[in-house]
Amino acid sequence: MATPVRRPSSRKGSMSDVPKDLLQQIERLEGLFTVPQEKLKAITDHFVSELAKGLSKEGGSIPMIPTWCMGIPNGHETGTFLAVDMGGTNLRVCEIVLPDAKGEFDIIQSKYRMPEELRTGTAEELWGYTADCIKQFIEYHHEDEKLDQLPMGFTFSYPVSQEYIDHGVLQRWTKGFDIDGVEGVDVVPPFEAALKERGVPIKLTALVNDTTGTLMASAYTDDTVKIGCIFGTGCNAAYVEDCGSIPKLEHMNLDPKLPMAINCEWGAFDNEHIILPRTPYDIIVDKESPRPGQQSFEKMVAGLYLGELFRLVLLDLHTNPEVQIFKGQNVDELQKMYSLDASFLSAIEVDPYENLQETADLFSSKLGIHVNKPELELCRRLAELIGTRAARLTSCGVAAICKKKGYTSCKAGADGSVFNRYPHFKARGAQALREIFDWPSDLKDPIEVIPSEDGSGVGAALIAALTLRRLKEGNHAGIRDPQAILASAKS
Ligand code: BGC
Numbered sequence: 001m002a003t004p005v006r007r008p009s010s011r012k013g014s015m016s017d018v019p020k021d022l023l024q025q026i027e028r029l030e031g032l033f034t035v036p037q038e039k040l041k042a043i044t045d046h047f048v049s050e051l052a053k054g055l056s057k058e059g060g061s062i063p064m065i066p067t068w069c070m071g072i073p074n075g076h077e078t079g080t081f082l083a084v085d086m087g088g089t090n091l092r093v094c095e096i097v098l099p100d101a102k103g104e105f106d107i108i109q110s111k112y113r114m115p116e117e118l119r120t121g122t123a124e125e126l127w128g129y130t131a132d133c134i135k136q137f138i139e140y141h142h143e144d145e146k147l148d149q150l151p152m153g154f155t156f157s158y159p160v161s162q163e164y165i166d167h168g169v170l171q172r173w174t175k176g177f178d179i180d181g182v183e184g185v186d187v188v189p190p191f192e193a194a195l196k197e198r199g200v201p202i203k204l205t206a207l208v209n210d211t212t213g214t215l216m217a218s219a220y221t222d223d224t225v226k227i228g229c230i231f232g233t234g235c236n237a238a239y240v241e242d243c244g245s246i247p248k249l250e251h252m253n254l255d256p257k258l259p260m261a262i263n264c265e266w267g268a269f270d271n272e273h274i275i276l277p278r279t280p281y282d283i284i285v286d287k288e289s290p291r292p293g294q295q296s297f298e299k300m301v302a303g304l305y306l307g308e309l310f311r312l313v314l315l316d317l318h319t320n321p322e323v324q325i326f327k328g329q330n331v332d333e334l335q336k337m338y339s340l341d342a343s344f345l346s347a348i349e350v351d352p353y354e355n356l357q358e359t360a361d362l363f364s365s366k367l368g369i370h371v372n373k374p375e376l377e378l379c380r381r382l383a384e385l386i387g388t389r390a391a392r393l394t395s396c397g398v399a400a401i402c403k404k405k406g407y408t409s410c411k412a413g414a415d416g417s418v419f420n421r422y423p424h425f426k427a428r429g430a431q432a433l434r435e436i437f438d439w440p441s442d443l444k445d446p447i448e449v450i451p452s453e454d455g456s457g458v459g460a461a462l463i464a465a466l467t468l469r470r471l472k473e474g475n476h477a478g479i480r481d482p483q484a485i486l487a488s489a490k491s
Contacts, residue, residue, distance in 0.1 A: 014354075018374040025323055026381050029313065032279040033385035035392050037435040039277060043393070044436050046275045047400030051264065055246050061271040062264055066249055067212050068165035068478030069261040069463045070470060072240060073220040075102040077465040079489065082202055085155040085210070085456035086130055088175055088233050089114055093137040095150075096461035103221045105458050110137050123181045123190060131194035138200060149488035151468065152202045153460025156187060157210040157234065159265045164480035165467055168207040174267060175234045175304055176338075178290045203488030205464040209263040210415070211238035213459025216261070218413025218452040220462055225411045227401050228455060231394060231425065232416025234295075235302040238263050239401050254477060266397050267298030276300060276393070281312040288337065297397075301390040303418040307340035309386050314379070325375050333367040340366075342418060345383040349423045356380060390418070391428035395449075398429075399436045402447055413452030420451065 015023065035043075054064030077098045085092040094109035112133040118126055138147065158177070160168030169186050173179065188204055195202050215228025215238045229237045243249060244256025254260075270276045276296060285299050285308055286292050299305050315334055317325045326334075333339055344362065351358040356376040363371045363379075371379065398412050418425055426449065433439075433447055453459070467479065468489050476482045 014377055018377050022374050022378055026378055029385055033389045035389055040396055040432055040436050043275050043396040044399045047396050048403050051400055051404050057248050061268050062266055063159050065263040067162055067261045067263050069212055070258055071466040073216055073462045077462055079465055081461035081464045082150045082152040083457045083460035091133050093134055094457040107457055120178050123179055126179055127191045127194040131198050135198045135200045147201045149201050149203050151205040151464045151488045153206045153208050153464040154204055155208045155210055155213055155456040155460045164478050165206045166204055166480050172291055174295055203484055205485050206467050208460045208463050210456050211236045212261045212263055214413050214415050214452045214455030216462045217455045217459035221453055225413045226407055227412035229412050229414040230416040231414055231419035233304045235298050236265055236267055237397055267295040269297035271296045281309050284312055301393050303342040306342040306386055307344050308338055310345055311340045313382055326369050329369050345387055346422050348380055348383040388428050391425045392432040395429045395432035409446035412449045414449050415452045415455050
């Protein structure tokens with residue numbers, strides 16, 4: 001065994017008995033996963049130009065989708081709406097009442113588990129299951145009532161091209177979904193058909209991305225919020241552009257001053273691999289995913305991939321004859337793709353014990369591996385590196401939107417499991433913003449990422465309400481079925 005070497009670390013004295021060969025590995029990983037200040041700035045600048053490119057007629061990697069959500073809530077939206085969120089693990093159905101009181105709302109909701117098989121099943125099963133859950137919700141909450149129609153905001157958080165707000169052609173599945181016959185197709189008609197078949201009295205008013213919902217829900221209560229972000233299983237952001245700054249909509253002759261929420265779909269940033277510091281592990285994650293070459297940025301930062309990156313590094317260090325961590329142990333579980341998720345890393349990062357006892361217990365219960373003390377130190381450092389890189393890189397996206405829009409002070413409302421539950425994610429992201437903008441140390445963060453209101457519930461209902469409002473005001477732009485939508489609101 002090589003001689004232990006003392007080195008500085010985030011945990012006091014923690015590396016003092018890590019042997020030299022393992023320390024060298026830790027240093028190699030630090031080199032791979034650390035994104036220094038200058039690199040953050042370079043990524044941000046490239047991000048700014050890619051955002052603009054996505055809005056251009058020629059287009060770019062980042063889809064920059066005009067959502068036809070053409071307004072920002074002023075807190076006075078009213079009405080009763082259904083909001084449905086088809087997330088990865090759950091389907092959430094809510095009924096939301098926006099009362100007269102400014103910025104308030106009442107909500108009732110039910111959650112339904114999305115069976116794992118649906119992710120790779122058929123389109124018919126997907127829409128059938130979604131419509132069944134909505135039917136169940138209506139029957140439960142409106143038993144014996146005669147409902148005419150309810151307007152619905154449907155949160156479908158995948159890249160969809162929207163020619164209208166009540167329309168959306170799925171560009172490609174992300175986040176591990178892979179259902180045949182949905183890509184390249186407008187998702188609204190089959191969904192509405194499934195509702196109709198079941199006699200469910202719902203009219204889809206707005207197809208909403210979770211980021212746009214988050215932006216609107218946060219802006220409803222705080223008008224300094226200019227960006228909506230999701231840091232969860234996937235990662236993305238939305239913000240409001242003026243129609244005059246969207247060259248790809250020029251042919252529509254919209255009033256250049258009208259606002260238009262843009263669903264950036266920034267997960268696709270740098271698909272051409274120009275600027276992001278990809279490691280060999282990022283390359284494997286991409287290659288082994290259902291859509292290689294897509295969502296390059298997302299695959300480095302989103303919750304779905306953090307555990308997988310961690311697993312790939314450990315497996316590499318196990319098979320590398322010069323390192324051989326977990327030597328002589330059965331690593332069958334570790335060999336299973338996606339056997340670890342981001343919560344595994346979170347648990348390691350919050351292990352309070354100097355001897356990393358909780359981490360040791362976790363490895364033994366989840367993977368059946370006995371991990372020695374130096375290996376535990378490596379695991380802890382690796383989790384920190386992967387989690388920190390994710391937080392710092394996502395800040396480049398937030399900074400890029402601010403730079404593009406010239407915002408020197410604003411808030412971004414954020415939601416998602418990584419933002420809400422991954423330890424230190426917020427602080428690490430905030431630190432990266434400081435480095436990107438070189439704020440003096442005595443200046444309180446002018447741009448802040450804050451927890452958002454409920455985007456896929458309240459946000460989706462607000463977008464449905466905003467759509468109805470502008471229809472009533474005579475702005476029909478980007479609405480396919482104005483008459484039916486208006487009729488649904490009358491009842
Ligand atoms: C999707 C986005 C979504 C994000 C967060 C990505 O995979 O493409 O539409 O906003 O995940 O849920």
